[in-house]
Amino acid sequence: MRFEVTILGNGSASPSVTRHPSAHALNVREQFFLIDCGEGTQERLLRAGVSPLKLNAVFISHIHGDHIFGLIPLMASLAMAGKQTPLQISGPPALERLLDFFTRDFGLQLSFPLQFTPIDTTKHRLVHENTSMEVWSVPLRHRVPATGYLFREKQDPVGTIPRSYAYLSDTMPSAKAAELIQGVDLLYHEATFADTERHLARKTGHSTATQAAKIALKAGAGKLLLGHFSTRYKDLELIQNEARTIFPETYIATEGTTFGIPVVKK
Amino acid sequence: MRFEVTILGNGSASPSVTRHPSAHALNVREQFFLIDCGEGTQERLLRAGVSPLKLNAVFISHIHGDHIFGLIPLMASLAMAGKQTPLQISGPPALERLLDFFTRDFGLQLSFPLQFTPIDTTKHRLVHENTSMEVWSVPLRHRVPATGYLFREKQDPVGTIPRSYAYLSDTMPSAKAAELIQGVDLLYHEATFADTERHLARKTGHSTATQAAKIALKAGAGKLLLGHFSTRYKDLELIQNEARTIFPETYIATEGTTFGIPVVKK
Numbered sequence: 001m002r003f004e005v006t007i008l009g010n011g012s013a014s015p016s017v018t019r020h021p022s023a024h025a026l027n028v029r030e031q032f033f034l035i036d037c038g039e040g041t042q043e044r045l046l047r048a049g050v051s052p053l054k055l056n057a058v059f060i061s062h063i064h065g066d067h068i069f070g071l072i073p074l075m076a077s078l079a080m081a082g083k084q085t086p087l088q089i090s091g092p093p094a095l096e097r098l099l100d101f102f103t104r105d106f107g108l109q110l111s112f113p114l115q116f117t118p119i120d121t122t123k124h125r126l127v128h129e130n131t132s133m134e135v136w137s138v139p140l141r142h143r144v145p146a147t148g149y150l151f152r153e154k155q156d157p158v159g160t161i162p163r164s165y166a167y168l169s170d171t172m173p174s175a176k177a178a179e180l181i182q183g184v185d186l187l188y189h190e191a192t193f194a195d196t197e198r199h200l201a202r203k204t205g206h207s208t209a210t211q212a213a214k215i216a217l218k219a220g221a222g223k224l225l226l227g228h229f230s231t232r233y234k235d236l237e238l239i240q241n242e243a244r245t246i247f248p249e250t251y252i253a254t255e256g257t258t259f260g261i262p263v264v265k266k
Numbered sequence: 267m268r269f270e271v272t273i274l275g276n277g278s279a280s281p282s283v284t285r286h287p288s289a290h291a292l293n294v295r296e297q298f299f300l301i302d303c304g305e306g307t308q309e310r311l312l313r314a315g316v317s318p319l320k321l322n323a324v325f326i327s328h329i330h331g332d333h334i335f336g337l338i339p340l341m342a343s344l345a346m347a348g349k350q351t352p353l354q355i356s357g358p359p360a361l362e363r364l365l366d367f368f369t370r371d372f373g374l375q376l377s378f379p380l381q382f383t384p385i386d387t388t389k390h391r392l393v394h395e396n397t398s399m400e401v402w403s404v405p406l407r408h409r410v411p412a413t414g415y416l417f418r419e420k421q422d423p424v425g426t427i428p429r430s431y432a433y434l435s436d437t438m439p440s441a442k443a444a445e446l447i448q449g450v451d452l453l454y455h456e457a458t459f460a461d462t463e464r465h466l467a468r469k470t471g472h473s474t475a476t477q478a479a480k481i482a483l484k485a486g487a488g489k490l491l492l493g494h495f496s497t498r499y500k501d502l503e504l505i506q507n508e509a510r511t512i513f514p515e516t517y518i519a520t521e522g523t524t525f526g527i528p529v530v531k532k
Contacts, residue, residue: 065342
């Protein structure tokens with residue numbers, strides 16, 4: 001009865017040989033979900049031992065290249081592998097133009113039904129639901145329309161207490177978002193910058209580690225994962241330590257690492 | 267006075283953690299050129315120590331994902347880095363639709379002039395020229411319009427003998443191509459399959475190692491590099507040995523390896 005997230009990329013937009021662009025793989029009771037899909041995500045999935053064919057749905061936060069450039073290549077590979085089951089993709093409405101261009105104008109032939117759900121990035125809505133989980137959109141504050149996602153496990157017959165994971169990236173700190181994810185077990189919040197660069201964070205629509213920690217505190221989160229780091233930071237301990245002075249249960253979202261939430265019996 | 271090619275990817279279309287999609291970096295007297303640009307090429311360039319900002323021109327063979335999916339991400343990064351000098355891109359005409367979609371409809375803002383040269387994939391033509399080099403198109407035989415490229419160094423005042431490199435991928439064996447690149451110093455030819463899978467090669471528009479070696483022999487090439495390997499081959503020595511029985515100067519285009527052609531004084 002797993003509920004765990006594997007970090008596929010913790011970098012930001014500038015290419016790097018040590019960090020990859022945004023992508024998380026979520027395993028909820030052996031159903032697999034992908035959150036954001038930067039360039040190279042399919043290789044990162046393989047490295048993490050998650051078969052792309054197992055993915056049920058993909059959730060995209062916003063239409064910046066470091067969050068989407070891996071999506072069409074992933075779809076092309078799934079088609080080549082003969083995937084038959086539907087692929088559900090949720091994201092800001094503009095994503096549909098990209099999907100349309102490749103599937104209609106560019107000749108990408110899919111072997112599976114593609115089901116796109118446009119997300120109103122200004123609203124907190126139930127955007128996806130299955131037997132084990134609900135997914136809610138969480139409005140973010142970025143330079144372009146952006147949405148976070150809150151994944152809430154449903155209570156199962158065995159009587160586990162539902163677990164939850166929130167993905168908030170890319171965004172400036174949002175008190176509203178903190179309120180919407182109140183009591184979340186595991187929070188991933190971007191921390192592109194350290195507090196010394198907070199003016200740059202504001203200018204570019206991002207957060208600092210300090211701001212991310214304050215959001216975690218305000219949300220009453222169980223644990224905070226930081227990612228989306230600017231390439232200027234070689235040593236991430238600085239970022240982690242900065243956040244821990246405010247929110248001690250802070251961890252760097254190290255690539256290839258899986259963060260699980262244990263089952264808690266009532 | 268270098269004339270050398272660095273292999274960035276030697277895999278074919280299926281994603282893999284050991285091989286990356288097609289991309290070669292060519293250094294002609296410290297002018298840098300990129301040939302094909304599969305997903306993740308910008309990271310491979312960084313790993314090879316070639317700054318993407320140094321690229322003068324990009325040559326695309328055909329419009330299949332494993333040869334182009336890294337191009338838009340690369341351009342986005344160049345724009346983010348503030349590149350000012352023109353980027354020249356040559357490739358089949360259909361590539362222009364992709365470039366147009368991203369730059370016009372999708373909001374990719376470039377900081378540099380983009381100069382696209384459509385290549386007639388049925389013709390052998392001079393498609394690019396600068397102070398040190400000529401680039402000629404070489405028609406290929408694939409499932410979609412595809413062109414190879416022949417890079418010919420110009421003789422310089424010091425009196426070196428011009429060096430040459432040909433890139434033939436993806437293609438079935440072409441006697442015509444062998445004729446057009448006659449006497450080439452270094453030939454990269456795809457060898458997606460071993461000869462045991464020659465029926466599959468024919469069906470998919472690819473070559474076997476045996477066929478590639480025969481083309482090298484027919485072209486009177488100095489050296490043959492093989493790449494674009496199917497993921498089914500874990501051990502590439504089999505591929506290399508197969509070709510060497512026909513063309514002894516055959517080498518696997520190992521990723522990260524640089525193959526140079528020494529200056530030969532008259």
